[in-house]
Amino acid sequence: MTAVQRTDARRNRELLLAAAHEAFGESGPEASLNDIARRAGVGPGTLYRHFPTRAALLAAVLQERVDRLCARAEELAASRPPGRALATWLRALVAHARVNQGLGGALLLEGPDAPGTDDCHRRIENAAAAVLARAQRDGSARPDLSPADLLRLTLGIAVTSTRRGPEEEARVERLLALVLDAARPPAPTATPTTEPAGRDGQH
Amino acid sequence: MTAVQRTDARRNRELLLAAAHEAFGESGPEASLNDIARRAGVGPGTLYRHFPTRAALLAAVLQERVDRLCARAEELAASRPPGRALATWLRALVAHARVNQGLGGALLLEGPDAPGTDDCHRRIENAAAAVLARAQRDGSARPDLSPADLLRLTLGIAVTSTRRGPEEEARVERLLALVLDAARPPAPTATPTTEPAGRDGQH
């Protein structure tokens, strides 16, 4: 294997990823690859050397976004009480899924199982498990809720709200509130643990 | 308005739809439109006159498939006891959703809201409502279940199982059994949230 990558190669890779990020955001996953190369200031050949297929490029972009989402989970875990961290991260998850639904779908269409697709799922599930477990330990989430179920519920929201616009946003909020409510422990009386769910931190 | 369509026009439309059906089935929603025209034995111009955009063609094919799914609902309602009709139709719904996920996704990417997309949703929901209502009247489905919720649960299964292969099929079956179990009226003696397995399919 190549011991080290030449610095120009690494730089071009970054430029391409940034350009792809931008282009996919603007034109969806069908964005012209030639155009992406042009935006990055490189030739088509360079693009194809780094990412042999559209799926590879999509996967790389998606992976970067998933990185960000998982990083967000850790960041929230460090800075907020468990219950609020869970709520905030689920909101971020829905936003992520809604934005990247197209990318993910396109990826599945291209390669049967492009490298990294599976990895993305696993990593998101791990992040969800961590955030959830913390909230469960704290008592702000019911203990019998599995990360997989929580994910499925939340991604269901994203999948069933493909449109944009205020009314759709409102619907997403409503459904998300519903899920968060369902995730709370079913305590008939107030939960005696440290922080139930009423405290607002920064925002 | 279209006074009457010429018979050759109508025939070509049918040929194109059939060819599209076939081509999308083989190559996914990115199938070459030229190729579809060729399969149908017409020129590209004819294809574009009937379906000005790829989205229009996708929508037409999708609509035809939805027609079939809804017809299936009526057919089942006429020929089976309500509980079995519901189970069988949900199975058909999952199959439909899994096959057409790509089409639907592609459609959403193309036009913001292509004509017919909305209609498909509404029609499926109506069919679900009819099948469910019948099962509820009969006592084989819990009365507090809404068609929208049932649909969401069922489509969730399809969405989260994108792969093919025996293990994935088994997973789908398992999840579907779970949903069907959840749809059953809560038996006085049964425990609600454990052991999805252990039911024989026929009741």
Add this chain to the structure above:
DNA sequence: TACAATACGGAGCACTTCTCCGTTTGACTA
């Protein structure tokens, strides 16, 4: 500094989508 190895870029080919317009065909009338 000289030299591989590595990476670059863009001309070019095959293949799309989509349009334009001359030709054909079906339906209607007398």
Add this chain to the structure above:
DNA sequence: TAGTCAAACGGAGAAGTGCTCCGTATTGTA
């Protein structure tokens, strides 16, 4: 039945893709 004409057809072609090939330039090393 023949005549008429709007409606529909088909395919050449323009414009724009994806992807490859190979001569040239750049980088890290001796």
